[in-house]
Structures are given as C-alpha cells and as structure tokens.
Amino acid sequence: MSISASAPAAQSSLPASVYALLAPLLALAATLASPAVLNDGDTWWHLAAGQWMLTHRAVPTTDVFSFSAPGAFWNAHEWLAELALAGAFRLAGWSGAAALTGALVAGALLIVTRRALRAGLAGLPLLALLLTAFCLIAPSLLVRPHLFGLALLAFWVDRLMTARETGRAPPLWAAGTMLLWANMHASFLLGLALIGPFALEALIEAQPRDRLKVFGGWAAFGLGAALACLANPQGYNIFLFPLAVTHMTMLPNIIEWRAISFDRFEPIEPALLALLGLALLRPVRLPALRLLVLLGLIHMALHHGRHQMIFGVVAPLLLAGPLAQVFPRVEIGEPRRDALLWRGGLALMALMVALRLFVPIARVDSPTAPLSALAALPQELRAKPVLNELSFGGPLIYAGIKSFIDGRFDIFGDAFFFRYDRMVEGDAAAFDEGVASYGFQWTLLPPAVPLNKVLATRPEWTRLYGDDFAVVYARKQ
Numbered sequence: 001m002s003i004s005a006s007a008p009a010a011q012s013s014l015p016a017s018v019y020a021l022l023a024p025l026l027a028l029a030a031t032l033a034s035p036a037v038l039n040d041g042d043t044w045w046h047l048a049a050g051q052w053m054l055t056h057r058a059v060p061t062t063d064v065f066s067f068s069a070p071g072a073f074w075n076a077h078e079w080l081a082e083l084a085l086a087g088a089f090r091l092a093g094w095s096g097a098a099a100l101t102g103a104l105v106a107g108a109l110l111i112v113t114r115r116a117l118r119a120g121l122a123g124l125p126l127l128a129l130l131l132t133a134f135c136l137i138a139p140s141l142l143v144r145p146h147l148f149g150l151a152l153l154a155f156w157v158d159r160l161m162t163a164r165e166t167g168r169a170p171p172l173w174a175a176g177t178m179l180l181w182a183n184m185h186a187s188f189l190l191g192l193a194l195i196g197p198f199a200l201e202a203l204i205e206a207q208p209r210d211r212l213k214v215f216g217g218w219a220a221f222g223l224g225a226a227l228a229c230l231a232n233p234q235g236y237n238i239f240l241f242p243l244a245v246t247h248m249t250m251l252p253n254i255i256e257w258r259a260i261s262f263d264r265f266e267p268i269e270p271a272l273l274a275l276l277g278l279a280l281l282r283p284v285r286l287p288a289l290r291l292l293v294l295l296g297l298i299h300m301a302l303h304h305g306r307h308q309m310i311f312g313v314v315a316p317l318l319l320a321g322p323l324a325q326v327f328p329r330v331e332i333g334e335p336r337r338d339a340l341l342w343r344g345g346l347a348l349m350a351l352m353v354a355l356r357l358f359v360p361i362a363r364v365d366s367p368t369a370p371l372s373a374l375a376a377l378p379q380e381l382r383a384k385p386v387l388n389e390l391s392f393g394g395p396l397i398y399a400g401i402k403s404f405i406d407g408r409f410d411i412f413g414d415a416f417f418f419r420y421d422r423m424v425e426g427d428a429a430a431f432d433e434g435v436a437s438y439g440f441q442w443t444l445l446p447p448a449v450p451l452n453k454v455l456a457t458r459p460e461w462t463r464l465y466g467d468d469f470a471v472v473y474a475r476k477q
Contacts, residue, residue, distance in 0.1 A: 016122035021345040023130035024109040031102035032356040041368040042407035044394030050086025059233040067402035080183035081145030094361035111154040116320035125327040135267040136312025149185030169217030175224035182229040186242040197289040250417040282326040370470030384441035426450030442474040
C-alpha cells in the first residue's frame, strides 16, 4: 500500500512486532488471571448445557433445565461453543475454560494485528489501535460463547477484505466458516450482512465488462455461506432467533443489552473521541461503503453495550489501512529478528496458558455464584420450586436444581420476565400470585432484593441462610 506525501517513512527504536504483540499478550493475561472473566451466572448453564450434550449425545430442542417452562422450545443456538467449553472444563476445570476463552480473544486480536502490520501501520499508532481494540473488548471478557463469535468475526472480515485486495470474490471454502459460526453464536447473522457492502464495493469498482463475473463470484460466495448456516439442529429458525431476541422489550433490563449511558465510563467514549479528533487532525479516508459499515457499528455499540466488542474488532480492521496512510511508518526491520520476536511472543502465550492450566481456579462466592448458600441448602429443598434471581439461575442449573428463571430469557418471554421482576421488586400481590401458580417453597436472592424485606415480615416464611451474596428463605410446612 502506498504512503501519502504527508506520511514520510520514519525509524523507530522498537521493532513493529513488539508493539504488535503487546495487546494480544495483555488480552490473554487479563483473561487467564482476572477473576472477572468468571463473573457471569450464564457461564454455569452454558457449561451445564455442554455437559448435558456430552452425556446424552444430542442437542436439546426443548427446555430441560427449568421447572417454569418444561418442554418449551429451546433454540440451543450456541450448542457447539457449549460443547467446546464443556470439553475444556472436563480436561482442566475452570482453568481450561478460561484458557480456551483467552486463546479466542488473543486470536481475534492477532488477526487484527496481522492486518495492521500488512497495511504498514507500526509504532505508537499501531499500539494505540490495538489497545483501543482490547479496551472495547474488555467488558465482554467472560467465559461464554460470544467470544467464539468474536474470533470468527475477525477471521471473516479479514477474509472479506483480503478478497477485495486481491480483486476476487472470497473462496468458497471460506463460506464454510458459517458451519462453525452458525452453531456457536448468533452473531453469524452480522457476518452474512457484511458480505453485502464488500460485494457492492467490488461491483462498483469493477469494469463494466467484468461486472457479471464479479456479481457471480460474490453471489456464489454469499449463497454458499447462507446454505452453510442451515447445517444446524434448528434449520431455518437459526435466522429468526437473533431477530426475535433483539425485539424483546425486556432487553433494557439486562445489563449487557442496555444502551450506552455516558453517566459512567464506557470504553467506546474515548474510542469515539479519538476517531473524532483523528478526523479533524489527519485526512484519514475510508471508502464510502466501509464508512457506512463503521457508522452502523457505532450505532450498534451505542444501542447495546455488548456490541462494543464487535466495534472493537471490525473498526480496527477497517481503519488499519487508512491509518497507515497518514501516520509515519516504521521501516521494515530485520526479518530474522522479527521472526524471533514472534516466536518468542507465541511461546510466551503458550507458557501463560500452561501456567493457568497448572494452577487450578477455585471458585468462591461472588455476586453471580452463591456457592455457600447452595452448599447450606437442606437436601429436601433441592427438588422443590424456587424463586431465584435471574443470574443465580445458572449456578442452580449447574448444581442440578431446576431454575425458575435463568439467562435463556428467550425461552421465557417478555410477560414472564416482567412478572418475575415485579415479584423480586417486592410486589406482594405479584409474589402471592406466583406462589399460587408455581408453588414456590424457597427463594434464592441477593441480600438487597426488596422481596427479602417482604418475606421477613411473613410468619409462614423463615430465613434459612444469609451472607454477603445470597439469602435463602423457605416456606414453613
């Protein structure tokens, strides 16, 4: 890629590979060492689902984990990722699950790094781009299937961009990526949508005599990708599920699906400010269709906090080339030295993973893991109906206890969720209706939940257990 006149080549005291390796190493270290990656109640039921599939050698199509929606249709769209997590867990416990997650995040950033280096970006601009990507991904560093989707998204966009650079449609083998992606995470639908802008860009830039050939190549790739998505246990429902979920009215009540609020720090704020400042200071030019993609990603990230990580991967892939045109570039270093640095960096990553596997992670009580409360639970209550807090549903399922509600909110629906919300918020009438409908015999709720105060005033309910993370009330017989 050529360099504009405003960006003369410049020497750097450090090789580009040093800057390139910092962000993947940091991401891997954070995932392997931070307890926060396990701070999600949904991780438990994802593991339970994977273990259920390993035991039954089948993908569930109806709910097998709750007592409130038994037999309800369950689109287990992340089944392959859950199998992978369960397999890693069987091999090395929580350390194995964390190591697999770290490898996915580091892999996604290495794809971004490779593209940036090939574009000619280096030095501090390269480091800033990669650290920004990591910061946008960091809030989503959790042992959950969405990181499989993130790694596949990075690979997919890189393939689309490579196809544009070579002047050919992506090879059909790349469409096979959807065989994995559609069975690992619903973000595959975004991957399909991204074919459109790149295909249209190719069609616009093609010579008139070549447009039919270009259209045929990209159409064959898109059709192949769409057909590959159909190779899943739910068939065409795989396309409907993401659309149905994003239209649920309960989403703003789920933290990860809330719109960005700038009354607290969010990584996207400095990222957007940096983009704005860059646009004012440097003539960074992005093709029109890619600019529309970038703006669409910003809209998605502002609309749902979870989508910051998507912006954090795709935006650097799109911007690496344009940034390399306006920032001073580092001259190509010694290939032997660069190869040695990369081998050393990858060896260090392997060592970090090995250390994590060698030192087991011991789970302790947390806001999403009421382990002591479950350990103190009388055996006779385990089979009886419970009203649990949503994030406690995963630990209940993993412990072999049927949940009332859990993170599979698409199974339960909006009306069910809002009824649950009224109960835990202390609406006595709603709770009494719930007892009549579901026969609750005990509750498992965080201490601050208002319903605990209601139960404390009722003689037919007694407090069995309480700590900083969970309170158990039981109904007197």
